[in-house]
Amino acid sequence: MINKYLYALILLIFSVSIYAQESKKDVNSISREEVLQMNIEELSAYDLEEIMKLMDIVGASTIEELYELLLNKDVTSASKSEESLFDSSLSTTVLSYEEIVSNGATSIEEALKLVPGIIIREKTNGNYDVQIRGGQNMPMNNMLIYAENTTTLVMIDGRPVFNYGMGGILWETLPVSLGELDRIEVVRGPSSALYGPNAVNGVINLITKETKSDTPLVSANFQGGTLNTIIGDVSVKKQFSNKFSAGVSYYLESRNRGSEKIYAIYDDQYYTLDEYNDRNAVALWDLHIENDVYNDPKRGKEKQGINAYATYNANDDLSLQLSTGYLDANAITSTIGDTPSPYNQRISYGYYTNLTGNIYGFNLQACLNNTLQVFNKKHIGWTQETEQYNISLDYLLKFNKLSIRPGLSYQSIYYDDRDHIENIGDGYFNGRVSLKNYAVSARFDYHPTDKLRFVAALRDEKYNKPDKWQPSFQFTGSYKINDNNLLRAVYSRANQSTFMINAFSNYTWNLEGTSNSVDAVHFGGSAKPSMMIQDMFEIGYRTRPAKNLLIDIEAFYNKSKDYSALMPDSMRTNVAANLSTYTTLYTSYRDLDIKSEQYGISVSADMVLSEKLLLKAHFTYQQSKVTDLLDLSRNQVAGLQGAQYQPALTNDITNYYLYITGQGPYADAPNASYSSGYQPGESYYKDMDNEAIPSFWGSLSFTYKPTDKLDITAQGYYYDKYYLYSQYETSSNRPADPKYTGHIDGKFSLNAKVNYKINNNISVFVNARNVLNNDTQEYVFMDKIGGLYLAGFNFKL
Amino acid sequence: MKKKLTVLIMICMSLSLTGQQSMFKALFMFNFAKYIEWPNHSSQNEFIIGVYGHDDIVPELKKLASTKKINNKPIVVKSVKTLSEASNAQLFYIPESKSGNIGEVTSFFKGKSTLIVSEKKGGCAEGSAINYILQGGKMKYEICRGNIESHQLKVDQKLISLGIEVK
Numbered sequence: 001m002i003n004k005y006l007y008a009l010i011l012l013i014f015s016v017s018i019y020a021q022e023s024k025k026d027v028n029s030i031s032r033e034e035v036l037q038m039n040i041e042e043l044s045a046y047d048l049e050e051i052m053k054l055m056d057i058v059g060a061s062t063i064e065e066l067y068e069l070l071l072n073k074d075v076t077s078a079s080k081s082e083e084s085l086f087d088s089s090l091s092t093t094v095l096s097y098e099e100i101v102s103n104g105a106t107s108i109e110e111a112l113k114l115v116p117g118i119i120i121r122e123k124t125n126g127n128y129d130v131q132i133r134g135g136q137n138m139p140m141n142n143m144l145i146y147a148e149n150t151t152t153l154v155m156i157d158g159r160p161v162f163n164y165g166m167g168g169i170l171w172e173t174l175p176v177s178l179g180e181l182d183r184i185e186v187v188r189g190p191s192s193a194l195y196g197p198n199a200v201n202g203v204i205n206l207i208t209k210e211t212k213s214d215t216p217l218v219s220a221n222f223q224g225g226t227l228n229t230i231i232g233d234v235s236v237k238k239q240f241s242n243k244f245s246a247g248v249s250y251y252l253e254s255r256n257r258g259s260e261k262i263y264a265i266y267d268d269q270y271y272t273l274d275e276y277n278d279r280n281a282v283a284l285w286d287l288h289i290e291n292d293v294y295n296d297p298k299r300g301k302e303k304q305g306i307n308a309y310a311t312y313n314a315n316d317d318l319s320l321q322l323s324t325g326y327l328d329a330n331a332i333t334s335t336i337g338d339t340p341s342p343y344n345q346r347i348s349y350g351y352y353t354n355l356t357g358n359i360y361g362f363n364l365q366a367c368l369n370n371t372l373q374v375f376n377k378k379h380i381g382w383t384q385e386t387e388q389y390n391i392s393l394d395y396l397l398k399f400n401k402l403s404i405r406p407g408l409s410y411q412s413i414y415y416d417d418r419d420h421i422e423n424i425g426d427g428y429f430n431g432r433v434s435l436k437n438y439a440v441s442a443r444f445d446y447h448p449t450d451k452l453r454f455v456a457a458l459r460d461e462k463y464n465k466p467d468k469w470q471p472s473f474q475f476t477g478s479y480k481i482n483d484n485n486l487l488r489a490v491y492s493r494a495n496q497s498t499f500m501i502n503a504f505s506n507y508t509w510n511l512e513g514t515s516n517s518v519d520a521v522h523f524g525g526s527a528k529p530s531m532m533i534q535d536m537f538e539i540g541y542r543t544r545p546a547k548n549l550l551i552d553i554e555a556f557y558n559k560s561k562d563y564s565a566l567m568p569d570s571m572r573t574n575v576a577a578n579l580s581t582y583t584t585l586y587t588s589y590r591d592l593d594i595k596s597e598q599y600g601i602s603v604s605a606d607m608v609l610s611e612k613l614l615l616k617a618h619f620t621y622q623q624s625k626v627t628d629l630l631d632l633s634r635n636q637v638a639g640l641q642g643a644q645y646q647p648a649l650t651n652d653i654t655n656y657y658l659y660i661t662g663q664g665p666y667a668d669a670p671n672a673s674y675s676s677g678y679q680p681g682e683s684y685y686k687d688m689d690n691e692a693i694p695s696f697w698g699s700l701s702f703t704y705k706p707t708d709k710l711d712i713t714a715q716g717y718y719y720d721k722y723y724l725y726s727q728y729e730t731s732s733n734r735p736a737d738p739k740y741t742g743h744i745d746g747k748f749s750l751n752a753k754v755n756y757k758i759n760n761n762i763s764v765f766v767n768a769r770n771v772l773n774n775d776t777q778e779y780v781f782m783d784k785i786g787g788l789y790l791a792g793f794n795f796k797l
Numbered sequence: 798m799k800k801k802l803t804v805l806i807m808i809c810m811s812l813s814l815t816g817q818q819s820m821f822k823a824l825f826m827f828n829f830a831k832y833i834e835w836p837n838h839s840s841q842n843e844f845i846i847g848v849y850g851h852d853d854i855v856p857e858l859k860k861l862a863s864t865k866k867i868n869n870k871p872i873v874v875k876s877v878k879t880l881s882e883a884s885n886a887q888l889f890y891i892p893e894s895k896s897g898n899i900g901e902v903t904s905f906f907k908g909k910s911t912l913i914v915s916e917k918k919g920g921c922a923e924g925s926a927i928n929y930i931l932q933g934g935k936m937k938y939e940i941c942r943g944n945i946e947s948h949q950l951k952v953d954q955k956l957i958s959l960g961i962e963v964k
Binding site: 040056 | 860
């Protein structure tokens with residue numbers, strides 16, 4: 001039986017080859033099967049041009065293509081020049097658009113769940129906390145704002161989109177949609193030497209698609225589903241000639257929260273807005289709020305914008321790319337002003353322009369961002385007109401084994417609240433304030449041999465606040481054992497910049513008539529704010545043990561210092577003639593002795609198991625600890641200051657009152673004011689673990705392509721329990737045994753997407769995020785995050 | 798039994814698909830030679846193609862060598878461990894697995910009339926004359942006139958226009 005079939009097969013092959021030898025077929029009419037039947041001898045009858053056509057007919061082997069797409073990526077953010085990701089001497093990940101689409105991520109933040117070392121926790125539908133490796137919540141036992149990630153620099157096509165108001169990234173204000181992205185490049189570890197301040201824990205560079213000759217004229221992506229979620233974008237792009245291309249994109253994202261309730265910290269309860277307002281009227285938490293606290297408490301996120309792109313390539317020596325856009329966004333999320341509810345509405349609208357160019361070897365980037373930013377709709381004074389200008393210029397000098405990239409950069413940022421307050425004094429800054437910095441930098445890339453590489457990136461940055469130069473550096477060495485194994489080591493230093501609130505806070509928080517123990521809190525800036533500095537040492541090993549497998553291992557240790565936070569300077573109580581008192585707490589950005597240490601390891605693996613099955617996995621383990629932490633909250637320090645003079649104040653007023661009402665002996669009138677600048681002593685300082693970031697998290701995803709048309713992806717994402725230690729853990733104003741605390745349980749969520757390609761123009765899909773509807777909180781005091789179920793399509797023409 | 802046979806055919810087909818790349822690379826290389834002019838045209842009786850290390854392209858090239866000629870000379874394919882074994886190669890191929898050694902190869906063949914073909918991102922920037930790449934899932938080649946002419950070779954404009962020129 002076998003022989004019969006084999007004989008028939010051999011006969012078939014033989015007869016086909018005889019037939020093929022007899023005639024050289026026309027390449028314009030030959031079929032793929034016919035080409036596949038040919039042997040090399042037959043094919044050698046064709047000339048090069050014909051061979052290329054035949055190759056097009058056959059197509060590359062799918063598996064080779066997959067190796068190329070998934071395991072042989074390029075990256076530019078790690079060195080500012082395009083290089084093989086495998087050769088990068090830094091901890092680097094590139095997430096392609098195809099991987100993002102296949103995963104089904106509904107936002108850029110969610111897509112980052114695929115990147116090793118990044119942990120994502122959702123606060124409300126579509127609004128996230130994003131951290132690279134961790135090390136946040138410094139200082140602990142304070143406001144939630146210090147748990148925000150202020151140490152990652154996010155860029156769009158190299159343009160920094162950092163929030164200089166209080167540091168961090170306002171993700172909903174990024175003027176770009178997933179559909180516009182070509183890839184996301186992530187560099188973990190201090191990178192200020194390449195990208196300037198705030199690239200402390202790393203850099204996330206969102207890179208948009210170029211318009212090429214094969215770019216679809218029209219592309220559109222849409223999905224909609226539960227929680228009134230609508231996410232879509234449409235682009236029209238065209239390459240008009242080899243020299244000029246242009247395009248325009250519109251995007252929209254709109255989502256409801258899973259609940260319309262907001263959390264009241266002091267009652268430890270979730271309330272509807274009406275319930276909350278009723279309770280506030282009795283409890284007197286906060287009386288000086290604007291009427292319209294939220295546009296709509298159900299709405300988690302609304303974002304829409306338009307972008308325009310143009311590229312002009314005059315010749316090899318001159319090319320320019322211009323992009324500009326307008327964005328309108330708002331989100332209900334945390335966290336400016338934690339109390340009495342951490343839920344804030346942020347609003348943002350404005351435009352940006354970004355010009356990049358290669359001009360006779362010089363790389364130029366010039367950009368501006370002009371946005372009106374409402375950081376906290378609840379209170380007057382938090383509306384700022386913001387302007388940001390960046391310009392950078394560098395040049396790549398190439399020698400035999402050495403390349404040098406010297407560069408210059410300048411940045412200025414302005415915040416102005418004057419047009420949004422009735423009187424000077426009502427605002428947060430009460431004026432137009434500015435932060436400026438400029439830098440000189442150089443990056444040396446030396447290859448003494450084919451296997452060995454040393455990189456030194458140095459940057460010295462001059463700031464106006466504080467008025468000083470701050471150097472940063474990155475030294476790396478890598479040894480390519482062979483083509484499939486690379487060892488590398490990094491020693492680097494980066495720093496935060498000053499943020500507007502650190503330098504220019506000038507705000508009086510009116511608490512008169514509320515249940516608070518003070519009548520006002522004054523927030524002041526520091527004339528010489530300290531800028532956090534991190535030193536990191538890292539070793540990495542990248543290996544390709546088989547052609548279809550790429551493994552990346554990185555072990556890191558970092559040490560940070562020079563933190564600052566809003567802490568009490570003094571408390572003062574003024575006594576009026578009628579013996580009424582008015583107490584003000586004066587706080588300012590004070591330097592802290594606290595230091596942070598962290599060590600950890602990330603491992604990632606990308607594997608092409610077969611043409612039909614792809615695997616992508618990563619995990620991170622980390623431990624953080626702090627030393628010299630003042631384990632007292634702002635309120636506790638204020639309480640200790642008050643305690644220094646309260647007994648005398650009470651005594652003086654009581655005695656004088658008894659005297660003037662004829663109930664007691666003579667007593668002097670109380671002083672006009674009593675105050676204390678007491679600062680806690682050494683006994684209040686502690687060393688402890690920082691558990692604000694889970695010790696473990698990771699992702700495992702499979703993509704299965706049973707046919708050319710069908711594509712199924714499933715991703716499991718897990719993070720371990722964590723403990724975000726904030727001032728609310730020690731607050732005496734909350735119930736003794738609160739239900740909601742900083743202790744958050746570990747969570748596993750499963751995401752799945754099934755995509756069906758109807759033809760080359762249109763695909764349809766169903767997409768389930770957290771398909772098992774594991775409905776627990778991911779972030780302290782925020783929403784329970786359940787399942788999100790969507791359906792949609794991708795279209796291109 | 799049918800099942801086994803189907804599996805066998807599928808294995809054959811998948812092997813032939815992965816083998817396809819090597820076959821086309823060999824065919825490309827054979828055709829490159831038609832558009833290149835070597836100065837020492839008649840000084841050698843054989844056309845020597847050197848391949849650095851073991852690679853699937855070697856058997857494909859040997860199949861071609863058994864029936865074809867380049868510049869009317871029989872083709873000799875040498876798979877070499879050291880460069881000196883192929884010091885008189887007219888065409889030298891550096892497979893992807895050896896692509897870390899482009900620098901070594903270009904300096905070894907410096908001044909010699911050898912067409913260096915590689916398969917590495919940015920291979921031309923490191924000195925190779927022609928470099929295979931995968932673009933949009935298709936195999937293409939980059940070509941650098943300067944790197945060809947620096948080896949005293951002349952290149953037909955057609956070869957450049959069919960590839961992706963790198964300057």
